[in-house]
Amino acid sequence: MKLKNIKSLTLAICLVNLFACSEDNPIDYSKSVIITEPTVSNNFDKWLDHNILAPYNIDLRYKIKDNETSMTYHLAPAEFEKSIRMAHLVKYLCLETYDEATGSTEFVRSLFPKIVDLIGSPAYNTNGTMVLGTAEGGRKMTLYNVNNLDPSKPEALNELYFKTVHHEFGHIQNQTKAYPKEFQQITASAYVSDSWNTKWDTPENTKDIVTEELNKLHSKATEMLKLYREYSTLSKKKTPTDAEKTRLQEVQKTLTEYNKNPEYKSDLELYTSRIQVLDKLDVSQVNALRAGFVSPYASSQHGEDFVEVQSIFMTDAPNVWAAKLAIAGTTGRELIQAKYAIVESYLRSEWGLSLVQLRDIVQKRQAKVKEQNLDDLTVKSN
Template identity: 25%
Template sequence: MKALNSIILSVLFATVAMVSCKKEKPLNLTTPPPGLGGDPVDIVNNPIDKWIYDSLTVPYNISVKYKFEPWEVAIDRTLIPPDTSKIIPQLSAINNICWQPYTDQTGSKTFVAKYSPKNFVLVGSWQYDYNGTITLGQAEGGSKISLFGLNFFSRLKKDSAIVKQGVHTIHHEFAHILHQNVMYPADYKSITGGYTATWFNTTDAAARKLGFITAYSMAGPDEDFVEMIAVLLTEGPGGYATMLKDAGAATSVGYLAIKAKEAKVVNYFKTIWGIDFYALQTKTRAAFVGFLQ
């Protein structure tokens, strides 16, 4: 009986061992779950995907990611995907107020298609940074732009500041791509000193007295240059003139510095890109006003 029990136990242990060693088919951990970045682009059944394809991918070779993909954003920030009802309105603002003026001014879609970032990542919330500032958008290597705060978008006139904020960000980042392809004149950097990493401790009005169109312009010469472009385009002549009042009298140091930077921007666009900047400014401002409801 003892021998029989030993045999039975041996068989049981062998069975358990066989079951324990059975290999399961490995899980595919590289494919995101549906709805979290794993859904393929569907231009047939998904109206958002079709709009993006027709309005951005075909004319400008731009792709847009709006479904949550954690590896596309900072993993140490709390961020949420965009409200899908905001996607086409926000992208329409970019098309109408950013790309179309360049297309009209240059006479074709080629300029935007060549120099625009090819990948957009849309995020519903703002990105709050550790120094107390908020990131509205960021460019990576001239090929990708992340745009934050989509869930706050509105094209109503009473919310015009929100529309302006979004297109300002795109003009800012697009200008970075332009100067990364062809650098602006080196003497631009010597128009004003006082660049600082703690620009956020200065108000816009105070920055203008020092010769910077916005406080963020003080972050460095590159930021200064592209902020001049973004402000001139989105504010138009009227809004820009109002900002200049903060700089002081027409003979003040701040006023003269900002006007010198404006002249550098206008000349850069003319000599490098063959673009009449003031005509582009007029078209951009008209597009902004016309977009609001």
């Protein structure tokens, strides 16, 4: 009985105190109980707001956020200085490329992902392949490996970063307007899904086969190179015989005549360009070309194939693209050209874009990267 009275008294006191507190300090439901620190904008943030967010409605983020980052990879944040340079390059090499092609910022503003995340480290898949970039449902694009950015190598910029940007942007275009089903029929039975990174490692002697083909195709060039080698050998002899002296004069005369001949000179330039491209390709890239794919990754599935054709054509110099077609051989070249025709037609009819014009703009801007001040954070008034 006493215990019951004590409990009742305690409850009464608590209720009195509760209502007393409510009357003295009424709860303000308009205020959040979560307290956040106020953010301070630095000069880079202001530059991003003015040059990326305002004209394109794109939030380019360089501060890593765990809840927005894939937990699949072990990632490091992008360095501040590298982020500034990458932001300039995203604007100059990518966004403004489409501005120049379309005449306004509207194409990018309406289609490009609204969030671009910069990550400092590379991301690696379990099969050992490196992820250069990802796009999530047209909403967000992530660029990795920013801390290894080297603006002094413009060709590498497109290979490591901006081919990926154009690739992922191509996916968004395709998700908005589908490309013709005829594309997937060109090499329908040759797609290899996740095996793309090992499928094309063999045969290992393909580059030798291609070299022999190019030697036969460019007989004038190979004849000139043979004479150049002979001239080099003879001219280095300290005590040449009379026969060697005579032969040296003959070789020199023939080379002079060849260099005056436009056909020989043109053939040598073309052959040299193709051999240089071949030397830079690994055997998996060459085997993929011979099978009708512009890259090993293009063979994973037709959606990737489509945007690989688009992005690689845009970022390859014309002589490099032409060399790859020659390296592909007759079969591979015909398949790639059939794919290119559909990609080019799709972009022109659905988006009013010329693939050749986009390529020319990319190449022009790539050549001028070294002229850009990639550290400038000046906010220019309109």
